[in-house]
Amino acid sequence: MKSIIKQKEFSIFMIVVLLCVVLSFVSPVFLTFENFLDIIEGNVVMAILAVGMTLVIITGDIDVSVAAATTAVAVIIGNLFSFLPDSWISILILFLIAPVIGIIIGAINGLLVSKIKIPAIVVTLGTLNIINGLVLYLTNGQYLNSSNFPKPFLTFANFEFLGIPILVYLLTAVAILTWFILKHTLIGRSVLAIGGKSQSAVRVGINYNKVKLFVFAYMGFLAGIAAIAQTAYTKAVDPNGLLGVEMMVIAAVVLGGTNIQGGRGSIQGTLLGVLLLAIMQNGMILAHIDTFWQKVVTGAIIVIAVSYDQISYRRQQAKLAKIEVEA
Amino acid sequence: MSEYLLQMKNISKTFPGVKALDNVELEIKKGEVHALIGENGAGKSTLIKILAGVYTPDPGARFFFEGKEAEISKPLDATMKGISIIYQDLSLFPNLSVAENIYIGRDSHKKPWTKVKWNDIKKIANKALKELDMDIDASIPVEQLSIAQQQMVEIARALAFDSKLIVMDEPTSSLSAGEVEKLYNVIDKLKKQGISIIFISHKLKELFKVSDRFTVLRDGKFVGSYDAQDMTEPKLIQLMVGRNVTYEKNQATVEVGETIFKVNQLSKEGNFKDISFELRKGEVLGITGLVGSGRTELAQAIFGISTPDAGTIELYGKKLSIRNSAGAVKEGVAYIPEARQTQGLVLEQSVINNISLPIISKLKNKFRLTDRKQEVKLAEEYVKTLDIRPALPHLDAGNLSGGNQQKIVIAKWLSTKPKVIIFDEPTNGIDIGAKTEIHKLMRKLANEGIGVIMISSELPEILAVSDRILVMRHGRIAGELNVAEATQENIMHYALQGKSNGKAPTFVAESNQMSQGV
Known part of the structure; x- marks a missing residue:
């Protein structure tokens, strides 16, 4: 029990609970099942991306091209829809094609980072702009509505089981898969090892380049899944719909206790981080706070979270450095 | 097989x-x-x-x-x-x-x-x-x-x-x-x-x-x-x-002059306690002890990198209140850190830029801009007096050998005209030839009237350079010895067992934390 309380995830959870209590006073609508489901469903895309981003940040890197990659995949599948038959096969094809395109984009990032050894922030800023430029060129910035979507896709998008929308199940699957990889597979442990100390990782025979390539490709894979979720949720493809979402994604991961310098982080924490950000935004909307103030608050919370993390880490290190002075 | x-x-x-x-x-x-x-x-x-x-x-x-x-x-x-x-x-x-x-x-x-x-x-x-x-x-x-x-x-x-x-x-x-x-x-x-x-x-x-x-x-x-x-x-x-080298124990009897530097009851929670000592003109004070005995922590507190909880530090009778390292430099205290490459030098910069770094704000020409000519002149002087090789001050510091890098660090601090210099493991990672040169240099500085404190875990080095030796153990001074009475054995005795135990030192081979070889 003690170890649970000591964990970072627990303190984030407590903040979430506290926030919920406060918000339930602000608005009577807040503490309803419907509102909660809305919050979660509305943030499935961010959560899927944040799950992937957790791995990237654990290795000590960052990927700012995720939102752009998701949009790119969404635009491609949106255009693909008119060629797909009105049958369930279309869903299957979709779930094959979208992740593959995502993986290709992610692998390009990963190769540039691992083989050519360009800092990830530079690589992904580059791909972010390339993708955004191409998307605007191809779509003219125009919105694609659901008129040419195959019917089964719309059925899929509206599907609910036990009153819970399909997208929530999709997120659950993604989270469990990633948690399993991180906790119980060799590649997942290698991700943590590289983030802990890359020099040691190389010395014990871990293939550094392969692991880096993996985290970016996996990020791309989840961007592909997120593209399906985004299209299903909005029932449209908006080339500008996800502009700037990468910042929220990174914020959620950091809020969830993942160390921005790598080595520490968990899927559970990230999900709590997403929930925290989502509830905060929902609360501010319910409390009729202007959107620009929402941005200010979100930014401030990120800075505070990272500072807190750094300070407590340094305290811990300082404690270890102490010398036993004779009385 | x-x-x-x-x-x-x-x-x-x-x-x-x-x-x-x-x-x-x-x-x-x-x-x-x-x-x-x-x-x-x-x-x-x-x-x-x-x-x-x-x-x-x-x-x-x-x-x-x-x-x-x-x-x-x-x-x-x-x-x-x-x-x-x-x-x-x-x-x-x-x-x-x-x-x-x-x-x-x-x-x-x-x-x-x-x-x-x-x-x-x-x-x-x-x-x-x-x-x-x-x-x-x-x-x-x-x-x-x-x-x-x-x-x-x-x-x-x-x-x-x-x-x-x-x-x-x-x-x-x-x-x-x-x-x-x-x-x-x-x-x-x-x-x-x-x-x-x-x-x-x-x-x-x-x-x-x-x-x-x-x-x-x-x-x-x-x-x-x-x-x-x-x-x-x-x-x-x-x-x-490739040659015969052993250190000679320091035999010199120095004329000890006035007290330069005095530390009184200095304490810092979790680092060291009740540290008092004096440093007199002309002598080299050696501080030794096992790794983790608080030597470096003491030096860093004197230099203002960390703040002590209690105690006073006096320089030529004047009480110092050093709040940070910039303050220490101003008062005339210099600290040559153990991690030469990361804390002592900017490896990617030239020898000139490294040497002039602490006093760069004083090297101004008539337009109040940094005077490159003065910088070069300063560096050339030190390259000559400290025999830094190769004698090419335009080279990046990272290209020089360990011993010469250490000389650059020393030159850098000498340029601030310090009254006291603390050397922390000054010959760590330096080959034997260069070590002897650094030892001579420390002696020379002491002779010129600069207070020299040398922290080292190499006992032969402590014996070769110091006039007086403080042995630290668990954050306290466990013993003080004049070089004439000091041997590797009795230093180790203090470092391992402290002064309470009056028995003759019985350990030699076990005393592994301090190198007894070269």
Whole structure:
């Protein structure tokens, strides 16, 4: 029990609970099942991306091209829809094609980072702009509505089981898969090892380049899944719909206790981080706070979270450095 | 089958501009402890990194493992052959558990999706920890362990690997005397199991205690391999340096002048307590003690890097209130840190820029801009007086050897015209020739009236340079000795047992934290 309380995830959870209590006073609508489901469903895309981003940040890197990659995949599948038959096969094809395109984009990032050894922030800023430029060129910035979507896709998008929308199940699957990889597979442990100390990782025979390539490709894979979720949720493809979402994604991961310098982080924490950000935004909307103030608050919370993390880490290190002075 | 476990032949390694290894060979018998020795920069680390598969040797290199020609081109090749390397700076993962740190690397050859067997990991780790008599919780992250414990975890990893050959690079540098004893026992046990060990250390006494054979490297070249029976310390030193060098104990009787510097009852919670001493004109004050006895922490408090809780510091009778290092410099205190490359120098900048750095704001021309001419002149002066080689002040500091880099750091602080200089391990990682020069320089500064405090864990160095010696233990001054009455033995006595125990010092070989060799 003690170890649970000591964990970072627990303190984030407590903040979430506290926030919920406060918000339930602000608005009577807040503490309803419907509102909660809305919050979660509305943030499935961010959560899927944040799950992937957790791995990237654990290795000590960052990927700012995720939102752009998701949009790119969404635009491609949106255009693909008119060629797909009105049958369930279309869903299957979709779930094959979208992740593959995502993986290709992610692998390009990963190769540039691992083989050519360009800092990830530079690589992904580059791909972010390339993708955004191409998307605007191809779509003219125009919105694609659901008129040419195959019917089964719309059925899929509206599907609910036990009153819970399909997208929530999709997120659950993604989270469990990633948690399993991180906790119980060799590649997942290698991700943590590289983030802990890359020099040691190389010395014990871990293939550094392969692991880096993996985290970016996996990020791309989840961007592909997120593209399906985004299209299903909005029932449209908006080339500008996800502009700037990468910042929220990174914020959620950091809020969830993942160390921005790598080595520490968990899927559970990230999900709590997403929930925290989502509830905060929902609360501010319910409390009729202007959107620009929402941005200010979100930014401030990120800075505070990272500072807190750094300070407590340094305290811990300082404690270890102490010398036993004779009385 | 051959009696050799490993043979490395024709090993050369060229880095841009430097030939680090030139046709070196290394032969390790089964079940022996083989000491690999040489001065810093002799090529030991490079050779080990080639053995580990971290560096690729120049073409022509040949490896034989268990009598058969073998290839080692990546770390996994070495691991799979049963070669474990314990690097001096350790290869642990601070964020992972002790158990996982011990286990990691075993599966590196397997498919990435292999499921991790947590039960096996715990079992194997606990077994290895038990073999080492280590009583730590295998589930806590390594970052919560002390350095000594981390070192033992690293050894546990090598044990858990069923290694045939274990390389230990300065394994005792951060272990306490008791832990060193434990390590010796482990080494004995490993030997009996037929495991070979390559042992790298600068502590000659230790090497003679554990090793069966020696291989000596000098300036990247192979000097020879020798049986331990045929070897003596002076002979080994001569082979290492190519000349006969031992330090003379400081015999000089200095005219001690007025008190320059006085520390009174200085304390800092969790670092040191009730430290009082005086430094007089003309003398060199040596401060020694085991790693972790609070020496460096004391120096950093005097220099204002950390703030003491209580006590006073006086310079020429004037009480100083030093709040930060800039304040210390202003008052005339200089601190030459142990980590020369990271804390003392800007390696990517020229010798000139490094030397002028602390007083750059004073080197102004008539337009109030930095005067490059004055900077160059200043640097040229010091390059000449301290004999910095090569005498090319425009070179980047990183291109100079360790000894000359240290001279740059000294020049840099001399430019501030300090009244007191604290040297922290001034000859760490410097070869013997340059060490002697640094020693002379410290003496010369003391003669010129600058207060010189030297922190060192090398006892021969302490004895060679200091006039008075303070021995620290557990954050306190355990003893004070004049150089005339000091010996390595009585210093160690204070460092290990403190002053309460009046018995004659009985330990010599166990005193491993302080090097007794060169």
